[in-house]
Structure formats: structure tokens, C-alpha cells
Amino acid sequence: MASVFALVDCNNFYVSCERVFNPRLIGKPVIVLSNNDGCAVARSNEAKALGIKMAVPLFQIEDIVRKNRVQVFSSNYALYADMSNRVMRILTQFTPKMEVYSIDEAFLDLSDSGGIDLTEYGRKLKQRVEKWTGIPVSVGIAPTKTLAKLAGHLAKKSEKAAGVLNLCRSPYQEKALASVKVADVWGVGRRYAKFLTANGIDNALQLREAEAEFIRKKMGINGVRLINELKGISCYPLENSPPSKKSITVSRTFRQAITAQSELLEAVSAYAAAGAEKLRKDRAVAGVLTVYVLTNRFSDNYYYNSAAFNLPVRSSDSSELIHAARKGLEKIYRKDYQYKKAGIILNDLGPESLVQASFLDSVDRRRSKKLMLTLDEINRGMGAGTIKYGAVGLSRRQRWKTSFNQRSKAYTTRWEQLPEVS
Ligand SMILES: [Mg+2]
Incomplete structure (x- = not known):
């Protein structure tokens, strides 16, 4: 399929x-x-x-x-987080196979939608979101996420597309690719864009036709994936995507549905802690934390909801972010649902250096920073999770964690996970 x-x-x-x-x-x-x-x-x-x-x-x-x-x-x-929530909830009516990619973007997996007219489907979706929320959207449809991003980019600009562009089996695919600069291709950072244009690769079509070995040497396995994605070979399923620079998302699909609030609280606490660690690694801070949950899409009673929490001062402090995630979850948790997935999204990112002292700030930033440095150092030296917050839970059998363990190793990108030959 x-x-x-x-x-x-x-x-x-x-x-x-x-x-x-x-x-x-x-x-x-x-x-x-x-x-x-x-x-x-x-x-x-x-x-x-x-x-x-x-x-x-x-x-x-x-x-x-x-x-x-x-x-x-x-x-x-x-306000933006709430409007985002409304948009995302409408999208779940079209398919629960959704990845909230950032506050204003979502990928939908329409792979098993049968023989429907995808362009028509895209128009319907666009109309419904606009009618119910007042937010105009663009829809890009394609065989891979990278191409869908590219189609969305063009849908927004082209008058003829009127907000919806479907590149599946389209005779215009090459023309579309040729019209997009490499710098605008999803996953091509500024540094790579410079390298590519210096080597005569200016647009997405040229990148697609570039020699894989040449790209691999400079950009590694992700470069090869990028070329494949442009060729229509899907390498990134939902949620397993390169991170957006506008936001940080940590989310997991549970192998077994969860119903208990206590377990979900542990899960979102762990994601908030992981998000905080990511922020600190990037020397960044976040101003808004959004927590979301969704239920099993096979259940009759589908439920998706999210809650945003404005941090008084932008932060990368684990305990603050955990607190926000728990507060948010308590707001959106409903009993008797089979939760299949939960996640946190960090928005309003900025550099750590810009955190300003505020009179309203009740946290001792210097002390918090020292504590976080110590935490990261110990976990780096002695293994991830050596020290963690009690909110994350200490039990060894955590169902929200199982799919974490199911993930195959990062064979190609992490030294300690290189495949071994015995
Ligand atoms: Mg946008």
C-alpha cells in the first residue's frame, strides 16, 4: 500500500x-x-x-x-495554544493517525484511506477547520512527510492551488520540486543549504537527483533518507521525525492503553523531564508547555485534548516543567478512556542567555541552574536516568515506557549503539 x-x-x-x-x-x-x-x-x-x-x-x-x-x-x-488545540481536535475527526508537529502544524497519515480523492479530502478538511475555528490552513499531500511539507509550502504560495496541493502521482511533481530552493526543504539546515548550493544543487529536484554517495559523505544517513523521501520513498513514519526548531516535542505511543491518571502523570512527568534535558542541551529555555493525550483510535469513544501552561519565566528547569505538565494533565484527564498516547510540546523557545530576572519570579534561577548542571553531569557520566525526579515514578514496570524499550537502537547515529559483530 x-x-x-x-x-x-x-x-x-x-x-x-x-x-x-x-x-x-x-x-x-x-x-x-x-x-x-x-x-x-x-x-x-x-x-x-x-x-x-x-x-x-x-x-x-x-x-x-x-x-x-x-x-x-x-x-x-x-490563546494560541487553545486555538491550536481546537484545530488539532478537528483534524482528529479526519484521522486519529496524527502527529502534532508544532503548535500550528500536524502530519496526518492517510495511507489506508482507500481510493478516496485526496485533493477533495484536503479541501474538505481545510474548509472545516476554517469554518469552525476561523484559522486558514494550507494542506500538502504527498507520499512522504518531506514531500508533504514541500507541497504545503507550495500550497500556501500558489494561487492556483488555493491552499491544497496534492503531489501523489502528480504529473507536476518535478515542476514542484524544481520550484523549491534547497534551503526550504524540510531537514536541510542553513549549513547544509550553503554546502549544497555551493555544489550546484539549488533546488529540491536537483537534490533528489544528486548522487547518494556524495550526499552521504557530507550529510550522513539523514541526507540519504532525505533524498529517498524526495523520491517518494517514505523514511519517516509519524512521530519519528527530525525535530522542529520552533518547538520540542516528547511523546510516546503506549504499547498497552493506560487508563489510570497516576500512570499518565508519571508518563508526562518523564516527557517533561526529557524535554527539559533537551532544552538544556541546546542551551535553550521554553515559555510554554503544552501537554496532550489521545485515546486508542479503535475505541468508539475517541478523545483528544491538550492544555497549555504559560511559565512565568522561560525555563529549562526539570521540576518547573514537570509541575506544568502535571497541572496540564490534571485539567484534560477524563476517566474511563483508553489512553494510547501522551506527549508534551515546548514552545516559545529562546536562548538561555536571555532569561531576565523578574520580580515575579519565585524561583532561585542560579540555584536551579546549578542543580540542573549537576543532574545532567551525573546522568551523562553514569547513564541516563541515574538520578530522576520522584514524579517520574520508580517502578520498573511502567507501561508508558514499554514502547520506549521497543525502539530499535540508533545504530547509525550513536557510537554506543553501533551494531556489534560477534
Ligand atoms: Mg504555519
Whole structure:
């Protein structure tokens, strides 16, 4: 059975959320600023047309803003997280096989949807989300996640596509690939984009046709996967994807459904702790933690819900993030459901160095940082999980962990997990 993925991406998401509650903003240039550093993190099309670039600091565009009466908003993550939740819940009506990729994007696996007209399906989905939430979305449909991302990118830009582009068995696939710069291909970072263009590989089509061995030498196994994905050979199933830079997600599908709140609390605590560790590794901090749960898609009673928690000060402290995850879970947990998956998403990321002292801050940041450093050092030296938080649970038989153990080793990317020959 051929694989089919859809990427659903909310257009200019934060701006669109503001417009739902303030329709006078429609048609006007609007930007939303990041929490602390005052950079434009979302721009309406009108703002983009004025030349306002992503992540540009407000002080650099003050003239443009004044002359064109650009509407400027501080970010309201609680609102965005809630709107995101509404969008995601609608998507689950189309298929429970969903990966919430970031606050405004989700992948759907439509592989076993039979012979349906996928373009029509995409239009229906787009219409329903827009009608029920007021958020405009773009839909890219293709045999792999990388191609679905690319299709979504084009769907947003092309007038003819009108927000939905299906590249499955499309005669336009090559033309579409040729029109996308390598830098815009999912998984190609800035560094690799530079390397590729320096070697005459400017667009996605050229990357697809590039010699695999050449790419492997520079980009490793992920580069080879990337080429395969562009060829339509699916290498990334749902949830096993390269991480987004906008957010960090830690989630697991349970091998056996979980019903007890206590077990789910342990699970999301563990994910929050893992997320905090990832943040510290990247020297980053997060401003918002979203926790979500979903039930077994085979149960009659499908349930998906999420809750976002605004941290008073952006943080990478395990205990703070665990606390937020538990608070969130308590809000969305309902009895008598068979939970199949849970996860946490960290948003509003920023560099650690930018954490400002706040009078409202009840946490001793210096002490917390020292504690986290010690924790990471011990776990690095003596093995992951040597020291952990009580909230994560100490029992050896944790059902939410089993699928963790089911995962095959990272043979190609971690020295300590290289395959052994005996
Ligand atoms: Mg978006």
C-alpha cells in the first residue's frame, strides 16, 4: 500500500489567531512579537509584503511599522495554544493517525484511506477547520512527510492551488520540486543549504537527483533518507521525525492503553523531564508547555485534548516543567478512556542567555541552574536516568515506557549503539 501523508499548516498562525477575535485586522499588516526579545515571530501576508523578515527585532523596523500602520501584538501563547488545540481536535475527526508537529502544524497519515480523492479530502478538511475555528490552513499531500511539507509550502504560495496541493502521482511533481530552493526543504539546515548550493544543487529536484554517495559523505544517513523521501520513498513514519526548531516535542505511543491518571502523570512527568534535558542541551529555555493525550483510535469513544501552561519565566528547569505538565494533565484527564498516547510540546523557545530576572519570579534561577548542571553531569557520566525526579515514578514496570524499550537502537547515529559483530 502506498504511503500518503498530509501536512496541515496554519497560515501565519499567531496573526490568524489574533484576527479571529479582532476581524478588523483582516487585510491589514499585522505582526506578533516574541515574549521577551521583541522580535517579529509571526507576520501577516501584508506585513511580509512590506519586507518584514521573520525574527527581525522591532527596533529595526520601526520606520516601516509607523509609515504603514503595522498592527503590533505581544504574543498571547495561552490563546494560541487553545486555538491550536481546537484545530488539532478537528483534524482528529479526519484521522486519529496524527502527529502534532508544532503548535500550528500536524502530519496526518492517510495511507489506508482507500481510493478516496485526496485533493477533495484536503479541501474538505481545510474548509472545516476554517469554518469552525476561523484559522486558514494550507494542506500538502504527498507520499512522504518531506514531500508533504514541500507541497504545503507550495500550497500556501500558489494561487492556483488555493491552499491544497496534492503531489501523489502528480504529473507536476518535478515542476514542484524544481520550484523549491534547497534551503526550504524540510531537514536541510542553513549549513547544509550553503554546502549544497555551493555544489550546484539549488533546488529540491536537483537534490533528489544528486548522487547518494556524495550526499552521504557530507550529510550522513539523514541526507540519504532525505533524498529517498524526495523520491517518494517514505523514511519517516509519524512521530519519528527530525525535530522542529520552533518547538520540542516528547511523546510516546503506549504499547498497552493506560487508563489510570497516576500512570499518565508519571508518563508526562518523564516527557517533561526529557524535554527539559533537551532544552538544556541546546542551551535553550521554553515559555510554554503544552501537554496532550489521545485515546486508542479503535475505541468508539475517541478523545483528544491538550492544555497549555504559560511559565512565568522561560525555563529549562526539570521540576518547573514537570509541575506544568502535571497541572496540564490534571485539567484534560477524563476517566474511563483508553489512553494510547501522551506527549508534551515546548514552545516559545529562546536562548538561555536571555532569561531576565523578574520580580515575579519565585524561583532561585542560579540555584536551579546549578542543580540542573549537576543532574545532567551525573546522568551523562553514569547513564541516563541515574538520578530522576520522584514524579517520574520508580517502578520498573511502567507501561508508558514499554514502547520506549521497543525502539530499535540508533545504530547509525550513536557510537554506543553501533551494531556489534560477534
Ligand atoms: Mg504555519
